[in-house]
Amino acid sequence: MSSIVEFFVAPDDTSAAEALRHGPGQAFESLSFGNFDVEEAVVEWECLLAGGSFDELADAGEPRFVAEQDDGGSVVFAVSSRLSAALAAAERSRLREAAVAWAERRAADGEVVRTEIAEAILTGLAALVGSARHRDQAVYCWVA
Template structure:
């Protein structure tokens, strides 16, 4: 099931966990997109920077990748708050435009193969550019990059 997702910058896990009930809102700098799975997107991005390739890896390889950590315990209400791995935050912060374009192409291919016509209509390159901007802020301020989804 796909989610509405907000990637946001927070000073620490405690601040990120405070978003659990109402979302990040205006209190946190953020980028929003719709109809994607946050944990698989984070794993896909992490895998791209650790094992660069324009081709999307087989689904089995993606499923075997290290998935993001929960910031708050999962409940039955559908809300998920994840911390992006620090290495991914650094990689996004240092990514070139070409890296982000290649990742967006790979991510789009995977989503299209999995979701078909139900794929998000968000501009995935714009989403990645926004998340990379947040990542650069996180690296510069010592904060963290998180996702909140419902």
């Protein structure tokens, strides 16, 4: 489980990788959360919002890492273009449905994610994706 999860906007993989050691900080527009397995979550969200199976996406290399510390510390990965497109296109009601479904999946695995928190994460991320797309940039995630 990740203790710090920070989604952020960057122009490219190289710029995003610069966040590896200390996080995106003030250099990038960002959104912070914590205490959930975000690497698994982004794959689940893509399944819920864009279709496909968890195994197919994981086998395809999602999420795609752009930087990793050798000691198993922080990582930076890209939010897939498919998930970004689904988030950008989703109405608030669709994001709520996905949030409820994700919270239920987590509960089935013994992890507690309140529906309100799940919805805040997905709506916040959708807004961040919209901002990134407006600037022709992408969304990444720093995990520590």
